[in-house]
Amino acid sequence: MNVEKHLEEISAKLAKRVDTKSCFACGTCVAACPISRLTGPETYHPRRVVKATLEGEAATLLAEPTLWLCTSCHACLEHCPQKVPVSELIKDLQNLASSMGITPEDIVAEVENILTTGWALAPSEQANKKRSELGLPPIPIDNHGAKDLQKIAKATNLQERLEKVKQRKAEEEQALSVTEEGGGMS
Amino acid sequence: MSNSSWALYMGCVIPNRLPYMEVAVRETLQYFEIDAHDIDGFSCCPNPLTLPHIDHHAALVISARNLAVAEKQGMDILTPCNGCFEMLKGSAVCLHDDKELREEVNTILAQTGHEYKGTVKVKHFIQLLFEDIGFGTIAESVIYPLKDLTVAVHVGCHILRPSNLLNVDDAQRPTILHQLVRALGAKTVQFPDEMDCCGYGTRPADRDLALKMTGIKLENMKRAGAEALVLICPACTLQFDLMQRLALRDVEDKTPLPVFYYPELLNLAVGTPPQKLGFEQHRVKVDPVLAKLL
Numbered sequence: 091m092n093v094e095k096h097l098e099e100i101s102a103k104l105a106k107r108v109d110t111k112s113c114f115a116c117g118t119c120v121a122a123c124p125i126s127r128l129t130g131p132e133t134y135h136p137r138r139v140v141k142a143t144l145e146g147e148a149a150t151l152l153a154e155p156t157l158w159l160c161t162s163c164h165a166c167l168e169h170c171p172q173k174v175p176v177s178e179l180i181k182d183l184q185n186l187a188s189s190m191g192i193t194p195e196d197i198v199a200e201v202e203n204i205l206t207t208g209w210a211l212a213p214s215e216q217a218n219k220k221r222s223e224l225g226l227p228p229i230p231i232d233n234h235g236a237k238d239l240q241k242i243a244k245a246t247n248l249q250e251r252l253e254k255v256k257q258r259k260a261e262e263e264q265a266l267s268v269t270e271e272g273g274g275m276s
Numbered sequence: 277m278s279n280s281s282w283a284l285y286m287g288c289v290i291p292n293r294l295p296y297m298e299v300a301v302r303e304t305l306q307y308f309e310i311d312a313h314d315i316d317g318f319s320c321c322p323n324p325l326t327l328p329h330i331d332h333h334a335a336l337v338i339s340a341r342n343l344a345v346a347e348k349q350g351m352d353i354l355t356p357c358n359g360c361f362e363m364l365k366g367s368a369v370c371l372h373d374d375k376e377l378r379e380e381v382n383t384i385l386a387q388t389g390h391e392y393k394g395t396v397k398v399k400h401f402i403q404l405l406f407e408d409i410g411f412g413t414i415a416e417s418v419i420y421p422l423k424d425l426t427v428a429v430h431v432g433c434h435i436l437r438p439s440n441l442l443n444v445d446d447a448q449r450p451t452i453l454h455q456l457v458r459a460l461g462a463k464t465v466q467f468p469d470e471m472d473c474c475g476y477g478t479r480p481a482d483r484d485l486a487l488k489m490t491g492i493k494l495e496n497m498k499r500a501g502a503e504a505l506v507l508i509c510p511a512c513t514l515q516f517d518l519m520q521r522l523a524l525r526d527v528e529d530k531t532p533l534p535v536f537y538y539p540e541l542l543n544l545a546v547g548t549p550p551q552k553l554g555f556e557q558h559r560v561k562v563d564p565v566l567a568k569l570l
């Protein structure tokens with residue numbers, strides 16, 4: 091994987107949409123961020139993400155679990171006096187982390203469900219029971235969507251990234267079991 | 277009034293987890309005689325909180341597929357879900373404005389037998405209420421005013437932001453939901469952090485942090501004198517209603533705050549029988565407020 095090339099692409103794309111370089115480090119994005127307010131800026135700090143990207147250091151953020159705390163409320167982007175799309179930048183960095191196999195399990199599980207069933211929440215018996223109590227018909231089941239979505243996943247980077255996440259998890263588990271075995275033998 | 281015929285995009289959270297919201301939407305559409313239809317062929321929007329965070333380009337293509345499904349029927353999209361709205365409207369705007377991007381997306385869509393020409397408009401159901409039906413018509417339709425009711429409102433992030441794409445209301449000081457509630461005769465309060473996220477967006481990464489955000493907001497609403505919370509988004513409803521007991525675990529004031537979906541209150545005010553609306557499916561009991569209203 092070529093992280094530098096990815097970062098160049100991100101910068102080029104963001105530069106096309108809006109100039110990230112216009113960040114003048116005022117910190118309004120941090121003040122506007124509800125996550126930063128609760129975790130403390132030492133844990134989650136959107137301006138530092140912009141700064142690291144501008145300085146070509148974004149790769150250092152990719153393994154940080156805190157990169158995924160962003161709640162996607164876009165308050166940072168909306169309040170930025172320079173219109174830097176901070177939340178979009180964070181999303182792009184998360185995409186880059188995914189291409190290295192780093193993504194929270196709950197997100198992966200839901201995306202796999204979307205590709206299997208066509209929906210984030212697939213129709214269930216329990217849901218249809220609640221619906222019938224209200225006089226609503228059962229949710230129609232249509233598998234065409236899922237098949238199309240699988241094709242789209244293969245034609246984009248989505249499928250590859252999901253596989254990368256699985257591969258990384260398997261490697262980590264293997265490394266862990268080797269360590270445990272080694273510990274047992276000594 | 278728009279001349280559109282609407283394809284109703286219900287999403288997945290409302291039909292599966294919160295079907296009472298679907299009832300309120302359908303009753304409202306029927307009451308105001310809106311030309312909206314259920315059509316075949318839609319898939320996940322996809323959820324803007326998960327799939328685009330792995331691959332935002334794949335999300336755009338999946339979203340474009342939904343737009344193409346509506347376009348083929350000659351319809352625009354009407355959706356009551358904030359998440360679906362952000363995803364579909366954001367994609368529709370990008371694909372309308374950027375021909376090169378549209379061509380790129382269509383190269384992939386061709387593999388699924390779809391093509392998107394860039395013509396579909398996407399509207400939030402709440403936007404339909406104030407833009408197409410109008411505050412005046414809503415106020416005139418009220419036969420049971422919700423007087424003596426004071427509520428907090430929570431609009432939700434994804435109907436507002438990013439405002440350059442969604443363009444529904446002032447993204448920092450929105451007034452539509454306040455006005456819609458007042459059109460029914462109820463009062464609204466203002467509270468600190470009114471514009472903050474409900475917490476749902478950070479759930480996949482940190483459940484406890486998400487609940488903490490919900491709990492703080494609930495406390496602020498009650499402190500401001502709200503007897504109930506009125507919202508318009510299914511994800512916010514999962515946080516504020518289904519998760520409320522957990523969210524109140526770590527805050528001082530554990531009094532429950534009943535949660536209403538705005539169209540439920542609208543239906544009550546225009547005379548829809550309450551038995552039709554499925555209030556028993558709310559997690560936090562709404563009886564104290566209903567007893568006051570009915």
